[in-house]
Amino acid sequence: MQEFDQIEALWAKHTVDVKISADEMLSQAKKEVSTLRNKSMLNIIGMVLSFLAVACLWFFNFQSWTTHLGISIIVLVVAVYTLILYNNHRIIAKNDITANPNQFLNSLKLYQLDRLSLYNKLYWFYTIALSLGMTFFFVEILNHMQIWAQITLIGISLGWMIFCSTLVRKAVIKRDKERIALLIEKFERISAQFNEQV
Numbered sequence: 001m002q003e004f005d006q007i008e009a010l011w012a013k014h015t016v017d018v019k020i021s022a023d024e025m026l027s028q029a030k031k032e033v034s035t036l037r038n039k040s041m042l043n044i045i046g047m048v049l050s051f052l053a054v055a056c057l058w059f060f061n062f063q064s065w066t067t068h069l070g071i072s073i074i075v076l077v078v079a080v081y082t083l084i085l086y087n088n089h090r091i092i093a094k095n096d097i098t099a100n101p102n103q104f105l106n107s108l109k110l111y112q113l114d115r116l117s118l119y120n121k122l123y124w125f126y127t128i129a130l131s132l133g134m135t136f137f138f139v140e141i142l143n144h145m146q147i148w149a150q151i152t153l154i155g156i157s158l159g160w161m162i163f164c165s166t167l168v169r170k171a172v173i174k175r176d177k178e179r180i181a182l183l184i185e186k187f188e189r190i191s192a193q194f195n196e197q198v
Helices: 002-013 022-059 065-093 101-143 147-197
Strands: none
Touching (some): 022 065, 065 101, 101 147
């Protein structure tokens, strides 16, 4: 047993310094940036589809002004949030990684700050405005439902918003933060390796 402990101690002391070349690291970083850009574009497409779906509600014959006000608020909020997402996407899409890694690194840091702002401050504006729009929208619709259906619809809506605002939002923030921080770290190492070679 003592021999095993000695071997284990020797193994713990022996560390292998694995060096990944700058080209390999750059290749990995390009894939991750591409994935980040694609996810960002999918978010924008999803928001545009949401915008169109909510705007199509105007084709129905609603009688109450509150319903039209609710649809207007929701459409406006989704449009504004979509523009914000598009501006965030442009930050990482406009710079070429290989042309100027330092400039791209700065863009990535700016993107990280914008994403944190989006998830912390702007998210609550979006949620409150969306809730207000849904409240106005549901005034007319709830009048045509039985009391149990009204309570169920309101309960599901509130539950869904609370679920998205707590668990889903925190998980997305954590995953996004880790992914971008790892990418920034890789680009800092790539820049350091390129500077060493020069």
